[in-house]
Amino acid sequence: MSDMENEVNWDDELINLNDEESVEEIKFDMIASGIYDLIQEWGSTKVYAQPPSMPDEEGQVGMKVSEEDFEGSVRTSLGDLASVPLMGLMADIIRQLFIEGGGVVELDPETIQAHRHRLTETVLAIMTEGILISHSPEWAEKFDEASKGLRD
Numbered sequence: 001m002s003d004m005e006n007e008v009n010w011d012d013e014l015i016n017l018n019d020e021e022s023v024e025e026i027k028f029d030m031i032a033s034g035i036y037d038l039i040q041e042w043g044s045t046k047v048y049a050q051p052p053s054m055p056d057e058e059g060q061v062g063m064k065v066s067e068e069d070f071e072g073s074v075r076t077s078l079g080d081l082a083s084v085p086l087m088g089l090m091a092d093i094i095r096q097l098f099i100e101g102g103g104v105v106e107l108d109p110e111t112i113q114a115h116r117h118r119l120t121e122t123v124l125a126i127m128t129e130g131i132l133i134s135h136s137p138e139w140a141e142k143f144d145e146a147s148k149g150l151r152d
Helices: 010-020 023-043 078-082 084-099 109-114 116-134 137-146
Strands: 046-050 064-066 074-077
Touching: 023 078, 023 116, 023 137, 046 078, 074 078, 078 084, 078 116, 084 116, 109 116, 116 137
Parallel strands: none
Antiparallel strands: 046 064, 046 074
16 A cells, blocks of 8 residues: 555654654764764774783782784773773672582572672773773864763
């Protein structure tokens, strides 16, 4: 059946579509999409990294990261590096619950509740990384452009 035979009033349909979402919601969705795309671009940026091995003279364990290849480095992406806190948390929980716990542990709400502080710390670390990324010299202008109008 064609649209004419179906007697659909497309003008009314388009007006109704606009009533479902406000202009502010549409603008927010567009800005969020632009920021998401920018984060994807940042996350796929290739870098060279060397995981920490020994504490430095101040007792800090640091990771070396560079845009250039260097001895002992591995080619990776900024997104992979940013996920290290989350992967570390998952590995630690698995180790504690399944290996040290004898391999028989249910991930019930109480277990998750008992580890919520570690989840919170990981989320905060990831958020901190995101804030630092958005203010880095190379990316600040891109983030400013992508988030234009967000506070309106």
